Amino acid sequence: MEKQDFKNQLKKTAHLARLYLTPEEEELFSRQLQSILDYFNKLQELDTTNVESMAHVLPLSNVWREDEVRKSISKEEIFMNAPEVEEDGFKIPRILKRE
Numbered sequence: 001m002e003k004q005d006f007k008n009q010l011k012k013t014a015h016l017a018r019l020y021l022t023p024e025e026e027e028l029f030s031r032q033l034q035s036i037l038d039y040f041n042k043l044q045e046l047d048t049t050n051v052e053s054m055a056h057v058l059p060l061s062n063v064w065r066e067d068e069v070r071k072s073i074s075k076e077e078i079f080m081n082a083p084e085v086e087e088d089g090f091k092i093p094r095i096l097k098r099e
Helices: 003-016 023-044
Strands: none
Touching: 003 023
């Protein structure tokens, strides 16, 4: 892709994203975009036929802790700072109208 094509693509993308770029920013970002795409083209040259697909470059696994029974706080402590309580629950102002 030629330099002018990158500038036009950048202007179009900026317009769609509602970004207003100065001419200096357009020049800078089009050079950066060119550099990024050149790097991706270089990566395309690599032979990956024997490379296994992966979602992450590092081997990840979940670390689970054992469940432990612990003392919970009482209802009184839960509702201590509530402005209003109704039937063992927090009472909040209605936000939807009843029909």
